[in-house]
Amino acid sequence: MAPLLWTASGGFAALAIASGLGARRRHRRRDPDAVGWVDWPTVQMLSLIGLAVTIGLAFKT
Structure with a gap:
């Protein structure tokens, strides 16, 4: 596990x-109107939370 x-x-x-x-x-994009559809700070925060949870569970087992 x-x-x-x-x-x-x-x-x-x-x-x-x-x-x-x-x-x-x-x-740092040049065209401020060329907005993407991915909210990168939210993706980063959720992945950091997932990282903390999985490392905590890995140390527990």
């Missing part, structure tokens, strides 16, 4: 990094 939780936490960490890069790209 623990290897699965560590794998999931790695996925959440990768998603948090990717969403941070997406938020940075969105913040």
Whole structure:
């Protein structure tokens, strides 16, 4: 069970990094009217919460 939780936490960490890069790209865009449909800060916060939960569960087992 623990290897699965560590794998999931790695996925959440990768998603948090990717969403941070997406938020940075969105913040630095040249055309302010070219808005995307993904709310990157929300995706990053949810992935960080998932990361904390899976790491906590992995340490518990």
